[in-house]
Amino acid sequence: MTDTLNKENKLLEVLKEEFKLLSGKVKRSRRVEVVIENEQIIPILLFAKERLNYIHFSHMSCVDWIEEGKFEVIYILWSPEEKINLLIKTKVAREGEDLPNIDFIWRQANTYEREIREMYGLPFDGLVGREEFILEDWDEIPPMRRDFITNEYVSETYFEREGREDAKDVREQILGRTDEKLPDFAKKYSRD
Amino acid sequence: MEDIGYKIFGAFLTTVLAFVVGMFYGGFRRKIIARIQNRVGPPVYQNFLDVMKLLSKKTAVHHGIMQQLAPLWLITMSIVTLMFIPVLKDGLFFTNLNFSGDIIFLLYMMVFGSLGMALGAGQTGNPNSAIGVTRGLIQMVGFEIPWIMALVALMVQYKTTSVTGLLDIQSQSGTWMMFSSPFAFIAALLAMPGMFRYSPFDIVGAPAELASGPVSEFGGKYLSLMMTSGSIFAFVKLTLIVDLFLGGASNLIELVIKTFILYMYPVLWGAISPRFRTEQAVKYFWGWPLFFGVIALAFATF
Amino acid sequence: MAYDNNSQKIVDYIQNFARKHSLFVLAYGTGCGAIEIPPTMTSRYDAERFGIRGAATPRQADVLLITGYLATKTLKRVIRTYEQMQDPKYVIAFGSCTINGGMYWDSYNTINMLDKYIPVDVYINGCMPRPEAVISGFVKLQDEIQAGRADGWKKYQDNLEEYRANQKKIIKNWTMPDFNW
Numbered sequence: 001m002t003d004t005l006n007k008e009n010k011l012l013e014v015l016k017e018e019f020k021l022l023s024g025k026v027k028r029s030r031r032v033e034v035v036i037e038n039e040q041i042i043p044i045l046l047f048a049k050e051r052l053n054y055i056h057f058s059h060m061s062c063v064d065w066i067e068e069g070k071f072e073v074i075y076i077l078w079s080p081e082e083k084i085n086l087l088i089k090t091k092v093a094r095e096g097e098d099l100p101n102i103d104f105i106w107r108q109a110n111t112y113e114r115e116i117r118e119m120y121g122l123p124f125d126g127l128v129g130r131e132e133f134i135l136e137d138w139d140e141i142p143p144m145r146r147d148f149i150t151n152e153y154v155s156e157t158y159f160e161r162e163g164r165e166d167a168k169d170v171r172e173q174i175l176g177r178t179d180e181k182l183p184d185f186a187k188k189y190s191r192d
Numbered sequence: 193m194e195d196i197g198y199k200i201f202g203a204f205l206t207t208v209l210a211f212v213v214g215m216f217y218g219g220f221r222r223k224i225i226a227r228i229q230n231r232v233g234p235p236v237y238q239n240f241l242d243v244m245k246l247l248s249k250k251t252a253v254h255h256g257i258m259q260q261l262a263p264l265w266l267i268t269m270s271i272v273t274l275m276f277i278p279v280l281k282d283g284l285f286f287t288n289l290n291f292s293g294d295i296i297f298l299l300y301m302m303v304f305g306s307l308g309m310a311l312g313a314g315q316t317g318n319p320n321s322a323i324g325v326t327r328g329l330i331q332m333v334g335f336e337i338p339w340i341m342a343l344v345a346l347m348v349q350y351k352t353t354s355v356t357g358l359l360d361i362q363s364q365s366g367t368w369m370m371f372s373s374p375f376a377f378i379a380a381l382l383a384m385p386g387m388f389r390y391s392p393f394d395i396v397g398a399p400a401e402l403a404s405g406p407v408s409e410f411g412g413k414y415l416s417l418m419m420t421s422g423s424i425f426a427f428v429k430l431t432l433i434v435d436l437f438l439g440g441a442s443n444l445i446e447l448v449i450k451t452f453i454l455y456m457y458p459v460l461w462g463a464i465s466p467r468f469r470t471e472q473a474v475k476y477f478w479g480w481p482l483f484f485g486v487i488a489l490a491f492a493t494f
Numbered sequence: 495m496a497y498d499n500n501s502q503k504i505v506d507y508i509q510n511f512a513r514k515h516s517l518f519v520l521a522y523g524t525g526c527g528a529i530e531i532p533p534t535m536t537s538r539y540d541a542e543r544f545g546i547r548g549a550a551t552p553r554q555a556d557v558l559l560i561t562g563y564l565a566t567k568t569l570k571r572v573i574r575t576y577e578q579m580q581d582p583k584y585v586i587a588f589g590s591c592t593i594n595g596g597m598y599w600d601s602y603n604t605i606n607m608l609d610k611y612i613p614v615d616v617y618i619n620g621c622m623p624r625p626e627a628v629i630s631g632f633v634k635l636q637d638e639i640q641a642g643r644a645d646g647w648k649k650y651q652d653n654l655e656e657y658r659a660n661q662k663k664i665i666k667n668w669t670m671p672d673f674n675w
């Protein structure tokens with residue numbers, strides 16, 4: 001098992017040597033995940049691109065950890081030679097902090113950053129582009145934040161057709177007709 | 193006096209005939225294309241239903257007087273052109289108004305409608321219309337040149353500019369012009385699909401590309417007028433070519449058979465071909481059709 | 495011509511017959527349903543048998559197909575398209591998304607009931623309706639037209655204010671020109 005993860009471990013070692021504050025692990029073959037402070041984001045991306053040849057910027061996404069008061073931003077890189085997905089994670093406070101803009105490294109990052117800025121309200125330092133990107137005339141709090149209560153917004157804004165208020169678990173209704181029981185393993189997906 | 197009565201009645205009859213035949217040809221075209229694509233297809237009278245439906249529309253928005261006039265212009269052009277074409281060789285009703293010199297007049301008349309349409313489409317302000325109009329005019333420049341060359345070759349060769357005159361020559365000599373001046377016929381035949389604007393040459397109204405081009409802002413009764421005029425004009429073009437090259441027709445059945453066979457040529461070609469780009473179409477028209485046009489002219493003069 | 499009842503009936507019958515058998519369709523391909531339109535139109539299911547034919551622009555179209563969920567952003571375009579169509583016009587809505595929101599019922603940017611914003615003549619349920627269902631929806635619309643019951647466009651004219659209020663509730667920045675016939 002360990003020999004098959006050779007190149008992944010080696011990558012982790014190289015990164016750890018260069019960046020002292022970095023922590024990370026090999027998730028599985030072809031996937032390495034590292035966590036780093038957000039001041040180090042530009043150095044590590046540049047290092048990965050220029051020195052380690054992770055030239056492909058696959059994706060950039062964001063998770064709202066409302067309990068910690070943080071956003072987690074994930075940069076996903078791919079190296080066509082090593083064939084490894086490198087996930088670089090960083091955390092940033094929900095309010096008052098911002099991330100550096102990286103669209104001078106990869107032009108396409110601009111699109112992702114604008115999307116994250118619009119959907120989460122997370123500002124990027126020096127990002128150029130119109131505020132309004134995908135949403136049109138949006139004046140609520142950004143919709144992908146977890147303190148935006150979608151249900152409430154929907155019931156206020158849109159109409160609901162009669163007959164779907166109960167939102168019952170369909171399986172229970174079907175089972176009720178034949179007097180069967182929901183098996184134990186299926187219960188954890190139940191709505192009640 | 194009686195003569196005028198016959199003429200007016202004949203004009204009316206001719207228009208109705210052209211409308212009905214043109215509409216049915218359109219229906220056959222849709223049916224044939226459907227069969228080629230392994231479909232059942234609409235009934236042959238579908239085009240009548242379409243026109244009726246469009247006429248029964250309650251509203252028809254227009255953007256100004258020129259747009260209102262454009263369909264009228266088109267249909268006027270179709271009917272006037274029809275009037276100057278001998279639908280049958282002789283007989284009371286279908287010879288219509290032929291004075292000598294009518295081929296040149298017809299050549300003018302046949303582009304008149306398109307120009308009116310261009311003005312009308314220009315007024316709608318729709319960018320698709322503008323693109324469609326430009327393409328249409330470019331395409332017209334493309335096919336008009338071999339087509340006019342073919343007709344000029346005929347006129348030079350037989351020293352007459354009247355359709356009736358050419359018809360007479362054909363019936364006297366007993367051969368059709370397609371055999372006695374073959375190169376003109378080939379040039380005209382190769383240029384003909386451009387006039388019909390069916391598939392390889394449907395660059396004007398390309399539905400998926402230009403949202404039907406110049407027509408895109410016309411709805412309701414305007415569209416119905418345009419469909420009507422299109423059917424009449426299809427009949428006009430077919431009859432003209434039959435008169436010029438296929439010896440005309442002495443009764444309606446002969447006319448229908450000849451025009452239908454001629455009509456199948458652009459239709460079947462269209463059914464199996466994708467669309468040309470504008471410059472490809474022009475390149476096509478200025479290739480072989482023009483070549484045969486030049487040969488026909490040379491053939492006629494020497 | 496005298497507009498007595500019987501002659502009006504005959505005229506209506508003929509008009510409805512023509513309208514019924516010649517439906518020019520403008521497919522507004524939102525959502526997942528756009529993929530069901532090509533098989534409906536082409537050789538497998540051949541909707542042209544019923545006189546159904548694609549129209550290129552709203553001015554020429556009779557039927558507006560809404561094929562799936564509508565984001566608030568696309569709703570704006572749909573309203574504009576609908577208003578550009580010429581009367582009488584019909585709307586067919588596909589899929590549960592247009593009926594009650596479907597699986598996107600709690601999304602912040604898709605509407606739930608289409609008939610609050612534009613009048614819908616026929617709903618086709620399913621997620622997504624297959625071409626057979628689509629064709630049966632068209633046949634249903636034809637029956638309604640023949641019976642003179644497909645009058646969504648009249649409803650829209652009569653209740654324009656109500657529809658506008660609903661539309662403006664969602665489209666906050668209303669910049670569209672007014673609808674005048």
Ligand code: SF4
Nearest residue numbers: 525526562589591621
């Ligand atoms: S009803 Fe189903 S198939 Fe149709 S748009 Fe909604 S989710 Fe997609």
